[in-house]
Amino acid sequence: ETGVTQTPRHLVMGMTNKKSLKCEQHLGHNAMYWYKQSAKKPLELMFVYNFKEQTENNSVPSRFSPECPNSSHLFLHLHTLQPEDSALYLCASSPRQGATNEKLFFGSGTQLSVL
Amino acid sequence: QQQVKQSPQSLIVQKGGISIINCAYENTAFDYFPWYQQFPGKGPALLIAIRPDVSEKKEGRFTISFNKSAKQFSLHIMDSQPGDSATYFCAAAPNTGNQFYFGTGTSLTVIP
Numbered sequence: 001e002t003g004v005t006q007t008p009r010h011l012v013m014g015m016t017n018k019k020s021l022k023c024e025q026h027l028g029h030n031a032m033y034w035y036k037q038s039a040k041k042p043l044e045l046m047f048v049y050n051f052k053e054q055t056e057n058n059s060v061p062s063r064f065s066p067e068c069p070n071s072s073h074l075f076l077h078l079h080t081l082q083p084e085d086s087a088l089y090l091c092a093s094s095p096r097q098g099a100t101n102e103k104l105f106f107g108s109g110t111q112l113s114v115l
Numbered sequence: 116q117q118q119v120k121q122s123p124q125s126l127i128v129q130k131g132g133i134s135i136i137n138c139a140y141e142n143t144a145f146d147y148f149p150w151y152q153q154f155p156g157k158g159p160a161l162l163i164a165i166r167p168d169v170s171e172k173k174e175g176r177f178t179i180s181f182n183k184s185a186k187q188f189s190l191h192i193m194d195s196q197p198g199d200s201a202t203y204f205c206a207a208a209p210n211t212g213n214q215f216y217f218g219t220g221t222s223l224t225v226i227p
Binding site: 040090107 | 117
C-alpha cells in the first residue's frame with residue numbers, strides 16, 4: 001500500500017445529491033492533492049494544500065469544494081454535479097509542495113459516476 | 116494546451132520484447148521528468164525519473180532516454196513481462212513550484 005487511503009472506492013450519485021470523498025495519508029506528508037483522471041486525458045490537477053493551506057485551485061467549478069482540516073486528511077465535497085464529472089478522483093500526497101523532485105504518493109482513487 | 120504529449124495510446128508487446136513509450140514537451144522550464152505506472156484499480160506509482168543533466172537513467176529493466184535538444188524523453192522496458200501490463204504516464208515538472216503535467220497515458224499489454 002502507498003500509505004494514502006481513499007474512501008469510498010466507488011460512488012454513484014444523482015445530479016442533485018451531495019456527497020464527500022475522503023483521503024487520509026499516514027506518511028507524515030505536508031502537501032496533499034486532488035487529481036481528476038478521465039479516460040484518454042492527462043491527469044488534471046484540481047487542488048493543492050500545503051501545510052493545510054490551499055495553494056492551488058486550477059479553475060475548478062464551485063460544485064467541487066475541498067477541505068483540509070489537518071495535514072493528514074483531505075476531503076472533496078461534491079454537490080449538483082454534472083454527468084461529465086464522472087471520473088476517477090485521485091488523492092495524492094508529498095512531503096511538501098515546491099520541491100521539484102518530490103515523489104507523489106497516490107491513493108487508489110474513488111470511481112465516481114454521476115447519473 | 117497539452118504540455119506533455121505521449122504516444123502511443125496503446126501498445127501490445129510479446130513477452131521478452133522491448134516496450135517503448137515516447138513523450139515530448141515544449142516548456143524549457145521543465146527540469147524533472149518522472150514516469151508513473153498504474154495497474155487497474157490502483158493509483159499511479161512512481162516508476163523512474165530523470166533530470167535533464169543526464170541523457171539516460173536505468174533501473175533494472177526500465178530505462179529513460181532523454182534528448183534535451185529535441186525536448187523528448189522515452190521509457191524503454193526491456194524483456195517485457197506480462198506483469199508489466201499496466202498504464203504508463205509520463206510527466207514533467209518545472210524547476211519552481213510542483214505542478215506536474217502528465218501525458219495522456221499508454222496502455223501496455225504484454226502477451227505471454
